[in-house]
Amino acid sequence: MSEMPVDYEIIDKRFKSFVLPNSPLRVLAEGLGWLEGPVWFADLQCLLFSDIPNDRVMRWTATGGASVFRAPSRFENGHTRDREGRLVSCSHQDRCIRRTELDGRITILAESYRGRRLNSPNDVVVAADGAIWFSDPPYGINSDYEGGKQRAELPPTLYRLDPLTAELAVVADDFDGPNGLCFSPDGTRLYVAETGEQFADQPTQHIRVFDVVDEGRRLANGRVFHTINPGNADGMRCDQDGNLWSSAADGVHCLSPGGDLLGKIKVPSLVSNLTFGGRNRSELFVCASHTLCAITVNRRGAQWP
Numbered sequence: 001m002s003e004m005p006v007d008y009e010i011i012d013k014r015f016k017s018f019v020l021p022n023s024p025l026r027v028l029a030e031g032l033g034w035l036e037g038p039v040w041f042a043d044l045q046c047l048l049f050s051d052i053p054n055d056r057v058m059r060w061t062a063t064g065g066a067s068v069f070r071a072p073s074r075f076e077n078g079h080t081r082d083r084e085g086r087l088v089s090c091s092h093q094d095r096c097i098r099r100t101e102l103d104g105r106i107t108i109l110a111e112s113y114r115g116r117r118l119n120s121p122n123d124v125v126v127a128a129d130g131a132i133w134f135s136d137p138p139y140g141i142n143s144d145y146e147g148g149k150q151r152a153e154l155p156p157t158l159y160r161l162d163p164l165t166a167e168l169a170v171v172a173d174d175f176d177g178p179n180g181l182c183f184s185p186d187g188t189r190l191y192v193a194e195t196g197e198q199f200a201d202q203p204t205q206h207i208r209v210f211d212v213v214d215e216g217r218r219l220a221n222g223r224v225f226h227t228i229n230p231g232n233a234d235g236m237r238c239d240q241d242g243n244l245w246s247s248a249a250d251g252v253h254c255l256s257p258g259g260d261l262l263g264k265i266k267v268p269s270l271v272s273n274l275t276f277g278g279r280n281r282s283e284l285f286v287c288a289s290h291t292l293c294a295i296t297v298n299r300r301g302a303q304w305p
Contacts, residue, residue: 239300
């Protein structure tokens with residue numbers, strides 16, 4: 001196992017206790033395509049993540065390294081687990097949200113809204129009540145690189161899928177390009193990365209935050225939480241204390257619940273996504289372009305929602 005150069009930028013003194021100076025950034029797998037959607041399976045001690053251009057989902061374990069979990073994957077991007085431990089995934093090519101049952105069967109959960117096909121679901125999270133929330137920008141159908149060029153039929157939207165009625169509802173539609181999603185540990189907030197139009201000269205760089213209201217069915221009070229610089233936010237995860245760890249062009253940025261930038265873990269490759277896992281959920285798995293990395297931090301990732 002090799003290591004990558006890593007440097008910490010301490011912006012707020014609180015961040016100094018979050019990181020471990022003697023913890024290296026370990027290279028777990030390299031030479032892959034564009035990596036996305038990492039999700040940790042604590043019961044199986046493995047990480048699943050998408051290798052989107054190569055149309056496959058990979059599996060990593062500490063003892064076996066990286067191997068193919070599913071291929072073809074229909075160009076899956078984001079993943080999460082539902083309250084029963086099943087894998088829920090976003091398919092670019094099939095333009096749907098689908099679930100892998102415990103026996104391996106695939107169930108399509110959502111593929112259209114009011115008679116029109118979804119665009120290319122990007123990221124997905126499951127709330128404490130079992131509802132599935134997902135972002136649906138057109139990124140995966142804008143080119144052949146991540147799923148195949150197709151025509152968008154709906155505007156970029158954020159949806160909620162009711163677990164009991166299977167009703168699909170729009171919870172926010174004032175986005176140019178909703179991307180990564182993350183609930184706060186108590187489920188009262190939803191963070192959404194807004195990355196704008198894919199081929200715009202200037203990408204949108206801010207993270208928005210919403211209050212989750214009406215017993216978890218609606219969003220309110222949307223506002224800008226933080227503006228990422230350099231690059232833009234994509235994948236995000238909260239630790240147990242509510243700090244938000246976000247991908248950025250120069251590595252991983254750690255933000256306080258108030259939106260203050262506390263510090264950075266500098267990574268030499270563009271970071272697309274991340275998640276907590278490993279022992280005590282204190283391993284930060286990082287999708288750094290074509291390389292999967294991990295670093296131990298002095299924080300534990302939030303488990304639910």
